[in-house]
Each structure stands twice: as C-alpha cells, then as structure tokens.
Amino acid sequence: MKLIECVPNFSEGRRQEVMDAIVNSMKESANVIILDVEADPSHNRMVVTMVGEPQQVLSAMKNGARKAVELIDLNQHQGEHPRIGAVDVVPFVPLFNATMQECNELALEFGQWMWDELKVPVYLYAESARMPERKRLPNIRKGEFEGLKEAIKEPERHPDIGEPVIHPTAGATAVGARNFLIAFNLYLNTADKGVADKIAKAVRESSGGLVNIQAKGMFIEEKGLAQVSMNLLDYTKTPLYRITELVKLEARRFGVEVVEGELIGLMPLGAALNSLSYYLQIPKLDANQILDVAVLSRLAESQDDEQQQ
Amino acid sequence: MKLIECVPNFSEGRRQEVMDAIVNSMKESANVIILDVEADPSHNRMVVTMVGEPQQVLSAMKNGARKAVELIDLNQHQGEHPRIGAVDVVPFVPLFNATMQECNELALEFGQWMWDELKVPVYLYAESARMPERKRLPNIRKGEFEGLKEAIKEPERHPDIGEPVIHPTAGATAVGARNFLIAFNLYLNTADKGVADKIAKAVRESSGGLVNIQAKGMFIEEKGLAQVSMNLLDYTKTPLYRITELVKLEARRFGVEVVEGELIGLMPLGAALNSLSYYLQIPKLDANQILDVAVLSRLAESQDDEQQQ
Structure with a gap:
C-alpha cells in the first residue's frame, strides 16, 4: 500500500453549503480518508486534509476542484488570506511507501488536468517548481487574483501549465509536491x-x-x-x-x-524512525521493520484484493 | 483496529502433510495473517507466527489446535525440543491497540475451550500464570509428555484448567499472555x-x-x-x-x-515510540500521533465496515 496526503486550500470559508458541496464531492472517491476540514470565515478559506492511495487522492482532488471552480467566483470573494484562485493551492505530500518523485508526477498530472478540463492555468511550486522564485507561494501570489489578471501576461509571470490568461472566475492554481511539515x-x-x-x-x-x-x-x-x-x-x-x-x-x-x-x-512514521535510528545507532530503520505497520499494511492490501475480485 | 500476535508451537516438524493441514486450517479464518512458519525436523516442531484481530486469531487458533490434536500422537513423537503436548505452547501477544489484559482473557478463553472441546488440560504460563513457578515454561515441561502422564496427578502439577489427566495422544498445553520479545x-x-x-x-x-x-x-x-x-x-x-x-x-x-x-x-511500534519519547523528551507519544498508522488503521477499519454491510 502506498499513501499520500493532499491538503488543498479552497477560497471559501463562509458559505457552508458551498464548503459541504466541495467536501462531499471529494468523499465520492472510495478509500480516501478526509482527516480534517478547517474553515476560517475571516480568511474566507477552507483547508482539507485528505489521505489515500495516489490515484484515489487524484480522483478526489479532481472532484473537489471541479466543484470549487463551479461554485466559487473570486470576483465576489474577500478575505484576509492572500489567494489567486478558487482552488488556491494543492500540495501533494508523500506519506507511506511513496516518494517525492511520485508526488511530483501526480502534481503535474493534476496541473495538466486543471488546464485541459477546467481552463485554470497552473503555477508549479515547492518541490515541483521549475524556477527557484516559484518555490515559495508568496512570490506566486503577488498581486493576488485581482492583480494577476494583467500580470499573468508578463513573461516572468506566465503559468507553468496552460495559456497566460486566468480563468475569469476561478483565477489560477498553485500545485506542487512538498514534504510533510x-x-x-x-x-x-x-x-x-x-x-x-x-x-x-x-x-x-x-x-x-x-x-x-x-x-x-x-x-x-x-x-x-x-x-x-x-x-x-x-x-x-x-x-x-x-x-x-x-x-x-x-x-x-x-x-x-x-x-x-x-x-x-x-x-509521519518516517520522522519517528529516522530519529530513533540515530539514537539507537541502527544504520537503517524503516517501516517494514515495524511489526504493526507491516501487518496493517498487509491487512489493508489483502482487503483491497478481496474487493477487486 | 486491534491487533494481537499468536505464536503457537506444534509438536510436528517432519511430516509435511500434517504441517500443511494445520497451517491451512488456520488460514480458513478470514483476516488472519500468517507472518511466518518455521519447521525444524531435528526439534520435530513447527512455530507459526500469526497476527490479526483478537477474535479472528482465537478462531484460527482453535482450528489449528483441533487439527493438531487430530493428527499428532505424542506417543509416536521424538525430537530434541522438550514438549508436553501436540499443541505445546500458545502465547498471545498484544500488538496494536490491545492490552496484556485482553491477551490474558483470550488465553483463558482459549484454554477453557481446549479442555471443554478437546479434553486437553491446560497450564497457564507467563503473564497468565497463577503460580509464580509456572511463569517459566521449563517448570511446566518438567518430565515432558511421558513423565507428565503420572506427574499430573500430584497436586502441585495439577493443570490450571481441566482435570488432572493428560490427553492420551495430545498431552497437555501451556497457554498464556506475554509480551513481544x-x-x-x-x-x-x-x-x-x-x-x-x-x-x-x-x-x-x-x-x-x-x-x-x-x-x-x-x-x-x-x-x-x-x-x-x-x-x-x-x-x-x-x-x-x-x-x-x-x-x-x-x-x-x-x-x-x-x-x-x-x-x-x-x-512493535510501541517499542520505537517509547524510546523516541525519551530522547525527544515528549512525555507521551503513541500510535495515534503517527500519521501513517492512524491512516492505515482507519483504512483497514473502513474496509472492514464495507465488507460487513
């Protein structure tokens, strides 16, 4: 079993029915766990923490993005938190048996879909950034939705995926792979x-x-x-x-x-194990050496197999 | 999800068809994972390492014991390793979300079943021992199967569960809860x-x-x-x-x-976390704070739910 985390930030923290619609659309994807939903009215922003297998997470993320682009109009949006899009930021985080490389590929796949399907241009950030200045979000968010309408036409602000024109209501989206904080x-x-x-x-x-x-x-x-x-x-x-x-x-x-x-x-388990391996001087200590994890992982897999038969 | 380990020792390490029959009977219990089977011809003994939810493990253990009592005759058994029974030792080990207390209750339930169903008398050992001298197996195994036929009649060698008479072919069994080694x-x-x-x-x-x-x-x-x-x-x-x-x-x-x-x-994860909590001076660090484990555990549970619907 391979698990990744995805923590999308949506630009809606006030209208409960909109937030519910987005979260419910994400739950339609089987085997994705919504660990946490945090909405903040003053920021007018919702942060969803979701975990699952890469393709399941991708599928849930597409559902949520489609719904958010449909229901959120940034021309009507005000809040304290800077933002460029209805689907503002989408980070993919490797958790268990997954690598940064895989999360990066997932970020590219999702970004390409955002443009192809929804016509939302995408900036690649964090570990997926193609330019050093796009590693950090504040550089990408400069001018926010309102300012980006014009700024996106400047070559140094062109998106990494899609044409240099923002979506009229949903703006642009920052997508990238990053590590767990x-x-x-x-x-x-x-x-x-x-x-x-x-x-x-x-x-x-x-x-x-x-x-x-x-x-x-x-x-x-x-x-x-x-x-x-x-x-x-x-x-x-x-x-x-x-x-x-x-x-x-x-x-x-x-x-x-x-x-x-x-x-x-x-x-993450990896954070516990890489520190413990220092203190106990065990050169390499990984999840497969942790009995409960090896077992839980096999249990989850064997149940997957049964469902697929 | 609650997981325990069970590591039964059977007095058969030579006849492959008997060993297969025992292991296969244990596999009939859904959702039990057989992590390891080790058979040693010179010891004439097989050790099975199995993990699962308590009731699933109990059910698999009953299947295996019934089959072993049916197929093994200790009067025909020779080997280097000391033994008192066809099902020689059955330890229950708490792994994940399970306590020693629960494993002790499971040991008692299994021990009672061994006597009620199979007429094999039971000695409680390790953490389940009712007398200090029965904590360690060598004290219980004194004289082995052959010697115990008579010795079991002496009050200080009476079993903890069942009558003081050994099963004519399957002898007696040591059952108990213990910690992971x-x-x-x-x-x-x-x-x-x-x-x-x-x-x-x-x-x-x-x-x-x-x-x-x-x-x-x-x-x-x-x-x-x-x-x-x-x-x-x-x-x-x-x-x-x-x-x-x-x-x-x-x-x-x-x-x-x-x-x-x-x-x-x-x-076990608990062993990693209780040492890491010392070094990082975190007063309490448990499995729920480990992201991958929290998620795997919920995934396995949600798939359980789906199967039960």
Whole structure:
C-alpha cells in the first residue's frame, strides 16, 4: 500500500453549503480518508486534509476542484488570506511507501488536468517548481487574483501549465509536491522568553542555523516556561533529532536545559524512525521493520484484493 | 483496529502433510495473517507466527489446535525440543491497540475451550500464570509428555484448567499472555569478546543488571567486532533506550564505544515510540500521533465496515 496526503486550500470559508458541496464531492472517491476540514470565515478559506492511495487522492482532488471552480467566483470573494484562485493551492505530500518523485508526477498530472478540463492555468511550486522564485507561494501570489489578471501576461509571470490568461472566475492554481511539515516545540527550564528567542535565532535557517527549520521564541503562560517553537519543513533532510540536539547545545550557553518536547498534531512514521535510528545507532530503520505497520499494511492490501475480485 | 500476535508451537516438524493441514486450517479464518512458519525436523516442531484481530486469531487458533490434536500422537513423537503436548505452547501477544489484559482473557478463553472441546488440560504460563513457578515454561515441561502422564496427578502439577489427566495422544498445553520479545544487538569498537562478555554481565537481569534483559557477549566474524547480543523480554517496562544507554555507560569502563545497533527481525511500534519519547523528551507519544498508522488503521477499519454491510 502506498499513501499520500493532499491538503488543498479552497477560497471559501463562509458559505457552508458551498464548503459541504466541495467536501462531499471529494468523499465520492472510495478509500480516501478526509482527516480534517478547517474553515476560517475571516480568511474566507477552507483547508482539507485528505489521505489515500495516489490515484484515489487524484480522483478526489479532481472532484473537489471541479466543484470549487463551479461554485466559487473570486470576483465576489474577500478575505484576509492572500489567494489567486478558487482552488488556491494543492500540495501533494508523500506519506507511506511513496516518494517525492511520485508526488511530483501526480502534481503535474493534476496541473495538466486543471488546464485541459477546467481552463485554470497552473503555477508549479515547492518541490515541483521549475524556477527557484516559484518555490515559495508568496512570490506566486503577488498581486493576488485581482492583480494577476494583467500580470499573468508578463513573461516572468506566465503559468507553468496552460495559456497566460486566468480563468475569469476561478483565477489560477498553485500545485506542487512538498514534504510533510512537523510542528515541534521544546520547553526550557526558564521563564525568560529572551533566551528562547536567542536559541531560536541560533538554530533556524534564516539566521545561520539548520536549513528547513523555522523557529521562534515564545512564553507559554500555562506552564510559566519559555519555549523554542519550531516548524520542520523537511524532516527527511533535517530530522527531529538534529534540531533537538542543537537546541540543547545552544541552550548550554545560557545555562538552561530542555525540560520537555511537544509534538503538535501528527508526524509521519518516517520522522519517528529516522530519529530513533540515530539514537539507537541502527544504520537503517524503516517501516517494514515495524511489526504493526507491516501487518496493517498487509491487512489493508489483502482487503483491497478481496474487493477487486 | 486491534491487533494481537499468536505464536503457537506444534509438536510436528517432519511430516509435511500434517504441517500443511494445520497451517491451512488456520488460514480458513478470514483476516488472519500468517507472518511466518518455521519447521525444524531435528526439534520435530513447527512455530507459526500469526497476527490479526483478537477474535479472528482465537478462531484460527482453535482450528489449528483441533487439527493438531487430530493428527499428532505424542506417543509416536521424538525430537530434541522438550514438549508436553501436540499443541505445546500458545502465547498471545498484544500488538496494536490491545492490552496484556485482553491477551490474558483470550488465553483463558482459549484454554477453557481446549479442555471443554478437546479434553486437553491446560497450564497457564507467563503473564497468565497463577503460580509464580509456572511463569517459566521449563517448570511446566518438567518430565515432558511421558513423565507428565503420572506427574499430573500430584497436586502441585495439577493443570490450571481441566482435570488432572493428560490427553492420551495430545498431552497437555501451556497457554498464556506475554509480551513481544525484541532481539537487539550493539556492536563495540573492539574485537575483544571478553569486553562484550563483561558488559553483557553488567547489564542483564541474571547478574545484577536490568530486569527483562538477557544478554551475552559475541564475536562477529564478518565485522571483526565484539557485540553485546540481547533479548528484551518486556520492552514496555524495560525499553530499548534504557538498555542502550546502560551498555554505553558500562562500555566506558573499558574505553570502548558502541559503533552500531542492530535490530533482528521486527519490533512493535510501541517499542520505537517509547524510546523516541525519551530522547525527544515528549512525555507521551503513541500510535495515534503517527500519521501513517492512524491512516492505515482507519483504512483497514473502513474496509472492514464495507465488507460487513
């Protein structure tokens, strides 16, 4: 069994019937799990977290995109979050037995379909970006839907897939493969947020630390403790253990220690195993060596086979 | 989804048709996965590793036991491995979302069935033992099938379930809940087996180390390195990180270091997570926080539902 995650952002966070129609159309695809739906009225935006086998996810994503393009008119849309399209961003994330390469191929297939079927031009971002400046969404979103109507005609703003003309109501869409993002925090045995700030600055990419790490200092009222709050943008290259040990090392300069780690939400099995393999010095530790996973995976597959017979 | 493992030992390792008949009868139970079948002619014994939901495993185990009692006559059986019954030992092991308590209840249910249906008396061992001396199999197996015919009549050898008389051809059976056994080795940066021996002696239960740990020193020809070779008998109480860090600490006395860890076979997810939670200082880290597992588990369940409709 191969599993990927897809986290489409739709530009609708207020009209419940529109949101329901989009999510329901995605559920029509068998064996796709909708893990989470988050809608925010002030952002006027809905984020759906869906997991399944690549072709199932692709099929669900097409259903959702078709429905969103049908029901959302960006000329009538206002919200705090910047956006260029009714289907604003579609990231494909490798989860289990799937590679970035496969997610990239899926992103290209979906992007081509968006143009061929719906006449929505597509920008490839993140790991699928063809130009370095399109790796990050803010560059693609410059001017938003309203500004992009004209800007898309400029050669440097031409879409990667489709003609340089935006869809009259649905705008354009950013599509790409990216890694799973892990939110991880480390509490310090001090209430001094300044210390957490300094450690965060030392360990993050933007100011001389590890690549793929965003970090900031916080003071957490409930615990009365300062915290280094982090996002890991690519745990396959910059694993949990490395940032954890680096935070401990930097903390020594201030005579403070890490007292607790905190995982926000979920992490992929690969993130757990690549850190554990460091600490136990096992050169390679993968999902096939985890009994429950090997079994669950075979159970799910054998049930797939039965259904296909 | 709840998963347990069952590793029955049958007293037949030579007649292929008998072994096939037993394994095939177990496969009749839907949704049970036979992970491994190991037969040893000199031991004249077959070990089946099976995984599935508790009631499915119980059902497969009943099929296998019924077939083994029908086809194996211990009066005709010879082999190196000590045994008391055609169905010699039946351990139930909690894997995923299952507790030792549930496996214990399953062991009792199966044991009662062995007596009620097949008239095979049952000794409860491991975590299910009602007397401390029955925790370990060698105490239960004393005298083997041949000796037990008479010995079972002595009050201290009475079975825990059934009358004190062994089945004329199938003997008696040891049944119990136990934890998963993890085989884990640590290589040292020395070729001196004596150092590995001394470290093993320091860390194992039998000579002053950690409970639930068996350890011995080895010299591994292929690597030219000494190794501390270990069995973890209860990773829930004595986790991988604790024995790993203790080996490193004892190694310092000899000026040697651990250069590599080696996992033999599989380990349960819980074993990976309870060690990772130590290193990352996350107070509690469980299977629900591992994205792939949460998803696989829901996929398997939703397919279950579909099949039941």
